[in-house]
Amino acid sequence: MESTPPPPPSVLNDNCSASYMTPYATVIAMSGLYLIVIFFFCKKSKKMCIPMSDSMYPHQKRLKQLERELKNYLIDEESIEVDDYQIGQTSDGFIFRGGVFPKTRNRFNAKVTTAVKISFPIVGKSISLLEDALRLSKLDHPNLIRLLAVSQLSFSVFRPMIALEWLPGGTLADYFIYKIREKEDSDRSPIQLKDMLSILYQVSQALKYIHSQLDEFGQELTHGRILTRNVLITEPDLKKCEVKLGDFGEAPSGLEYTTPIVAYMPPEILCCAERIPPHRPENDVWMFGVFIWECLTLGAQPHFRKSVEDIKKSFRLPDRGLSCPPTCPLDVWTLVIDCLSDPHVRPRFASTTNASITTRLSELHHIVSPALFLYPIPNQSVCTCIEHHCQSIPQY
Template sequence: MTSPAQTTTCSAAYMTPWFTVAVMFALYILILMWFCKNGKKICMPTPDNIWPYEKRLKQLKRELSHLLLEDMFIELCDHKLGQGSVGFVFKGFVYPNTQNRYKHKTPAAVKMSYPLPAKSMGLLEEAARLARLSHPNIVKLLAVSQLSFSALRPMLVIEWLPGGSLGEYFRVNCRNPGDDAIVYVRDVVRLLQQVAAALQYLHEKRDADGSELTHRDVAARNVLLTSTDLTKCEAKLGDFGLPIDFGNHLPLPWLPPEIVGCATSHDPKARTRHRPEADVWMFGVLAWECATLGAEPHYQRSVREMCDAMNTPDRGLPCPPNCPTIFYDFIQSCLSEPHRRPSFIAPLDSSSSVLFRLKQLEYFFTNSQHCFEAVPNESCCTCATHRCSRSRM
């Protein structure tokens, strides 16, 4: 039998300093391994209540899995390009996942959502729609940040178009005193043809649930240019999928009367779905923006005044002074009743086709030197608070 003295000696052997160091080192290794695996999740900001969106988030993550990219491969610059209903747009870069990635960075536009679950989901829904589209006149989605799902703060990487937006071009080059940029009708028609081709492709497709696919925010601010030379540049349609129930952020001056009247109604059953005919109306407003070189439709009109103006013969968008009659007739056809508007998917040899009408305009203005003139924004309001009596370019 083992004596008590021997038992005490054996037990004390386990309490040597070397054993303590070994145990502490092993615990340190285990903690380090656990932190390397889960530490990033711990450092992530905890999003607000995302429980209502968890099921849809899993679906979106599966749909966008081929575009997910680690945050370290996306760089944001301080230069803010714009701000929309769901977030900000910054100039940035995207790096390929290679050893010499820093030598092959690609300029990009990075969209980041506001820190609100509803806004984040709106941006992810836009990414899902954009990921299913592939057309030369539609901006391309390059990547989606992993942070979009781990912290519900989406970042979308979209191809960079150095020409900026068409609305910005008008504002910078045409609407300031001393600007001498000449915008020919033939160049505007060519850009509108490219936007119409993108909308034709869009309207021919179906959404994930089989419903009609529409853009919902056709405007000069969402027509992006490959360069600032309108005679050679290409136009691409961007900013897809603005939700129709985003409240005060709805682009009411561009929307048709069947939606403006319902959007301002307090009855939830009165909401009207955005159909392809609404995109045609917005395309007509875009053409009017081009004819005025960037004037704001329904400038400083209240919703009531806007609805009243839409019931007048010119729909509240009068013919610009230097706009050809044939061009304004096309605008008016897009601003007619829903069943009378031309369509993007009608047969190309029919007068009910938007592309056919634009082809006629292209033929008419091919060798024409006719150009548009900037029309100032004018308001009948005389309130002292806003100083609305002053016209604004």
């Protein structure tokens, strides 16, 4: 019987390869690929369906860098709740009361009440808000507002959203308005100078910490927004409340005359010919001096209804246009004038000498008599224009 010769190797390989190309294998491979595509689309569908504004493309590189550096704070947008109640507004956006839900929800880890800041629909403001969040993420001090979370969609939509620490006492500006200036004398709680010095000391501690830090260029970090509306309190009792400084970010340029912050700007910024003059630590010292005056008057508006030219003329006066409150001791007023002096002679927060602002406030707090009280000083206007109906009438 003749034996059949074995097939050549090429025929064997063709038969083996053909055996794997069955319809069943094709269906299984295509089904697996389809499931992978569906899974990827479900995971990324929200980002894929949101159109990207053309004005955001120049900032894509910086946005990716910010997203990497803030990755520990990123949460889904469903985990951030925003109430209808608006509690404030800053140069970057609106602030609402809201909350942050933990990633794993149960009855033991309920929603955390926060302040939620949403940027204006402007690309520059959106980037500024994310830069603000990055600065806060790198700072840790008991007298500074903490960053809690950043929405994941902040890097793919037009308006970023961040969650900040919530203080139930509100801002110091609201305290002056609603707890002091809008109340009758009989209903108003007396404010001791000693308690106000404690508030000022806590704010100076926060600024001392900020000025001891360095930015990405190796320069001293600054705040640039030292106002009563940016100082938050834990409760409306100045004797035992804690204070935290918020709204950390870039200071506005000297040409932004429409904002109320003009009254706090130092001469080297307000009178500068540059469009965006650099903000330095000594500029914070001037703003802190105006802040002290605002606290000593219990909420009077500095340079009330003055034009920019009037404010510039006030810089030539000995008191810089901010008169000394009647009950202010000479030692406290000397500190205010020192903060409002020329840039090269102003005291510092982070100085190791006895002349630092923090040290002087601590000493004043210990030597000031508890019998010294502060009283609200009315806003004095030099404006006599008909359209404002000012007529130099003091206004609370």
